[in-house]
Amino acid sequence: MALLLLWLPAMLTACGDGSPTADATTAGEVAIGDLVVSDPWIRPTAPVANVAAFYFTVTGSDDVDDRLVAVTSPRCEAVEIHQSSEQDGVTSMRLAEPEDLVVIGTGRLQLEPNGLHVMCLGTVEPVTAGETIPLTLQFEHAGSVTVGASAEQR
Template sequence: MTISARAFARPLFRSFEERLGIAVFAAMLLFASTHALLAHGFKAGELEIGHPWSRATPAGAKVAAGYLTIKNNGSKADRLVSVQSDISDKAEIHEMGVDANGVMKMRQVTGGVEIPAGGEVALKPGSYHIMFMGLKAPKNEGETFAGTLTFEKAGTVTVEFAVDAMSGQSQDHSGH
């Protein structure tokens, strides 16, 4: 049996449509894999925890703040009741608020933060946030560190906080 040279010379993809289809498919694969890499989210039961982050700290700093979003896809409210991390002696949930004299004050939240059914709560600068107190070492931009969130119903989940620039707002690593 002889195979002609012409059979080997024929292009693998003969039409423009075939080449375009392969290019679109390759682009979709690249997008899907990049999105997965950029996604910085975690799940605990019906809860989605999006983009945990913190700011870099100067040398000698004893506190750092942590931020994230919590979306409740369930039909019942849940509550973030505590936070732990190995980067500090203790971690607490705090809230910024304005007192009767118009002065901004920070206070520890007792009883946790409710995440309403079908709702979302953002722990962000100037609002609810996590305070890491008694830092064991400075946090540098580009680093990550683990934290454990405990919810009343969904239980515990370990998340990874991305350390962003000291002076900037969070870069959204969630892809949303």
């Protein structure tokens, strides 16, 4: 996947705000090698929106040294991994760097609103609350795993 620097303010509504998720419903966990992917979810989109953002958590274990290298979903024409940040009250996002996507030891890779997220560019159809959307994560060492992202408003 080409790593182009994108600057797409129109997408910010899909990756921005949202409250903390401490009480979020816990979706199933999926293990791949020494990694566990947990709580994959996606925020529902308005009918006219053509972008959406996926979030999930990857947890390692003692000997893990891995990296998320690619993500795909049949519901997205293209997928990118982004990092949101806020400076002077203005939220922006950029393509995540490889060093943003490592899982080392028992550390966690957390994708969440206003942080790292998987950007679904060109939603094939609107994302409706209650559905489950397949998302395939590819790790450098552990390989690929497909999880079901729960579409819910948080």
